Amino acid sequence: MKISLNYSGNYSNLLSPELKLKIQTIHDGIYTKTGIGSDYLGWIDWPSSISQDWLKNLNDTAKDIRDKSNVLVVIGIGGSYLGAKAVLEALSKNFQPFKKLEVIFAGHLVSGTYLKQLMQYLDSKEVTINVISKSGTTTEPAIASRFLIQYMEKRYGEQASSRIIVTTDGKKGALRSLAIAKGYKRLVVPEDIGGRYSVFTAVGLLPFVAAGYDIEELLLGAKIAQQEFQIVDVENNPAIQYAIIRKNLYDSGYPVEILATFDDKLKYVQEWWKQLFGESEGKDGKGIFPTSVLYSTDLHSLGQYIQDGKRMLFETFLLVDKVDEDLTIVESFQNGDDLNYLSGLSLHEFNHVCYEATSIAHLQGGVPQIAITIDQLDERHLGHLLYFFMIACAYSAYLLDINPFDQPGVEEYKMNIFKFLKKPGYC
Incomplete structure (x- = not known):
């Protein structure tokens, strides 16, 4: 190779x-x-540091998804969806894109039309959702999560919690707190790996292995x-x-x-x-x-x-x-x-x-x-x-003498959105 x-x-x-x-x-x-930025260099040796227990947990989670569902909805934006999307699109067949499980992405854009039509489509499917966000407060996936979690709870009642998986920070954050309160299964985004470098973590790998592809080879x-x-x-x-x-x-x-x-x-x-x-x-x-x-x-x-x-x-x-x-x-x-x-x-x-x-x-x-x-x-x-x-x-x-692992400019548009929408603390 x-x-x-x-x-x-x-x-x-x-x-x-x-x-x-x-x-x-x-x-x-x-x-x-x-x-500089060394706090986010965990991805450097991540592929060789993955344990068999970690892999078994991921494979077991993927099997559980397939046993319950024929569609996995992955909610994320940026690095929380692009890695998985890239791998799945590269390996899938044209006109037969799903090997063992259909994977659909949401939260990567804000569109009422998309979300409404997605939920209508899901009505005829058995569904699991995977919410991916380190903090749980990133606006676009948080909006999609609100709609889709409500959809799951209305459709599945008490069983909804067994069909919702979150991939988030292991120690803090709104999504982690919600998962603990609701009893959702949790997977961890490593603290020292940023979103665009996370394709080989649970962020990118769970959708990939749930769809039936060979995680060991990747x-x-x-x-x-x-x-x-x-x-x-x-x-x-x-x-x-x-x-x-x-x-x-x-x-x-x-x-x-x-x-x-x-x-x-x-x-x-x-x-x-x-x-x-x-x-x-x-x-x-x-x-x-x-x-x-x-x-x-x-x-x-x-x-x-x-x-x-x-x-x-x-x-x-x-x-x-x-x-x-x-x-x-x-x-x-x-x-x-x-x-x-x-x-x-x-x-x-x-x-x-x-x-x-x-x-x-x-x-x-x-x-x-x-x-x-x-x-x-x-x-x-x-x-x-x-x-x-x-x-x-x-x-x-x-x-270029640049820190590869931060993205300060991304925050600027968010601050303006919060001001325009009069989010508390930003008015």
């Missing part, structure tokens, strides 16, 4: 003695947990990545290489990164990546703006801008080498569409050619490029990839 990273520029020219020293300093701060991929990427080697560690290249491009006048893929299964990995890097780096007037495109669809919408627009962006291709299922173009007798020249070509091969052609065109248009390739899309490789991005993000933010 490996992640292949290629760069359109000359990587060796970036490696000054000063940069190597800074990378060593960052590495030491991460792995001794003494750097965590094995993360464990392998944890071991591989802890080596401070600027020449061979792709996580460090990615961080160094990004920093150089940022310093060279490219403040926007586009994560491009040809695989629609990776759409929510892109969304998870955007939160990971956006919240980790976007501070103090600094940071690379993360955005994403799905090719070849977006070649017919944003492709023009990428090719000929303002030269402020660089492109990172996220590629998958092998696919499980594919189709091959066959020869047509009439050939009215003039596609017989493609006979014998698989659609995965077509997408690879499309990548090469796009890469050349965009390079000629002045767009620097990185290519990140994984062998295939399964639990193990996905766990490996997500951990790769997490550790690369930490290095990237530290190279």
